[in-house]
Amino acid sequence: MTWKNPHTWIAGLGIILLTNALALACVAYNRSGEPDARVTLSERELNLPYNWGGERENSGLALRLDWRDNPSRYLPAPWLDQAKLAALGFPVEDATSRADNRRRLNHSLPQEVFLVLEYNGPAYQAALARQQAVTEQRQALADRNPDDEALEKAARDSQKRLQREQHKASRLFVIDAGLDAQTLRQRYPDTARNIVLRGTVRARVNQQDDDQWVVQGLVNEVAVSRVNIPLEYRSVFERDRDPDYEVTLAVGRWLEPWAVGVK
The missing domain is CATH 1.20.5 (Single alpha-helices involved in coiled-coils or other helix-helix interfaces)
Known part of the structure; x- marks a missing residue:
């Protein structure tokens, strides 16, 4: 098959157009209806790219979502204990008492979940x-x-x-996880402070200083790592090299955020 063949060229163009149409349809669906949440974050939670100063000629701008766990993103989350991990589907039964179960849990894949992120709470x-x-x-x-x-x-x-x-x-903390987004929203009804996004968590068994084995969990990732900023708001970020700003995000039907205001 070669692109010199007109039928191949037309088929390829059709695939590209169909892909773009589906992407636009997904965006439109996500943004239709009433947002699940609307929260205003600052430059502390939405970071400029590290090489922002060298890429200003590029019209695209995506801010990095800077979330934290308690006390650190790189340490086990206290609230992701054995009971919570069991509820999320991890094989934690007898994980502290049997070596084979410990190995199985430590090699288990991250679990897709819904995460609750709390702003300035x-x-x-x-x-x-x-x-x-x-x-x-x-x-x-x-x-x-x-x-x-x-x-x-x-x-x-x-x-x-x-x-x-x-x-x-950053004042944006992951504070809970679950398998049902609606249940989490009912538990955390403040839509100006708590947002629900997709993400993954992982589990492991660690030996403590007292030689006891403890099941612990970590937030592996939040699915949305960057938020695109529309061109109409770009001037806010060009006023100086290290600007202060606030970005209002809306979270849609598919729990994907987008910027609806910048100041």
């Missing part, structure tokens, strides 16, 4: 309070040992982390 306030407490403890320790340079440096570093938590860090 109790999860963020708890993270802020934890960092505040650590900073106060380290500063008090440094004050009691004024000649200890290591303690003084630890106090300064902790203060910097607190300032980042207060002014720079």
Whole structure:
């Protein structure tokens, strides 16, 4: 088969047109009706591309969704315990008592779920309070040992982390997961603070310091990692190199967000 054949060329063009039509139809369906949620995020939760300054001639702009887990995206989520993982379909039975079950769970594939992301709510306030407490403890320790340079440096570093938590860090936290989006929406009815998106979680068994085996879960990914910004809003991001901004997102029928306002 060769593209020199007119029938092949026409068939290829038809496939491209059909693919584009289906994509547009999916977008239209997602955005039809009343949004499942409408939330306004800042530059702390929707990040500019790292190479933004070098790509301004490109008309496309997609902001990276910066979500967190509690206490960190790279550590097990406290709320993803053995009972929650069992409800999500993971084979956790006897995972802490039998080596073969531990291996099976540690090699299990991530599970597709619906995730609840909370903006500037109790999860963020708890993270802020934890960092505040650590900073106060380290500063008090440094004050009691004024000649200890290591303690003084630890106090300064902790203060910097607190300032980042207060002014720079994302306030968007994944706080729950489930297999039914409507059930999660009923549990978290605040559509201006809680959004439901697709994602995946994974499970593993870890041995603790006391040699006990514990089943733990991690949020593997949120399906939507970037949000495209329409060209009409692009000027907001070109005012300076590190702009402050707010983006209002609507979440549609397929739980895919899109930008409906920028300021």
